[in-house]
Amino acid sequence: MEINLQPGLTGEKQERVTDSNTAIKYGSGDVPVFATPALVGLMEGASINAVDKYLPDGFCTVGISIRISHTAATPIGLTVTARAELVEVDGRRLVFKVEGFDEREKVGEGTHERFIVQMDKFMRKNLSKQNKN
Secondary structure, three states: OOOOOOOOOEEEEEEEOOHHHEHHHHOOOOOOEEOHHHHHHHHHHHHHHHHHHHOOOOEEEEEEEEEEEEOOOOEOOOEEEEEEEEEEEEOOEEEEEEEEEOOOOEEEEEEEEEEEEEHHHHHHHHHHHHHOO
């Protein structure tokens, strides 16, 4: 099946900062601010939102690499918005420019790579790990 994605597709995802997504909760720090792992997940979600609606049934993307800088802290009560733009398509490998913002400033940026997979084939291979000793 041919999948024809073009650079320029964009997606967003937002999350309000609460006790459940702070550095303290994730164990990634000792302060009650939006956790870097939460920012990574938000950026991945924005990337998914940019392309998933263009994939055929039975296909999805999986993250394979992310390189970000988390440059500003966001306190509880504010909302973080991640934006992703598809900047490169190399077969089934997709590269995104990702950025994060709160209501005051840019809080992070970087690149994220995802790979297009056929879900049932991917899961069969993954689940076969359970049966190996």
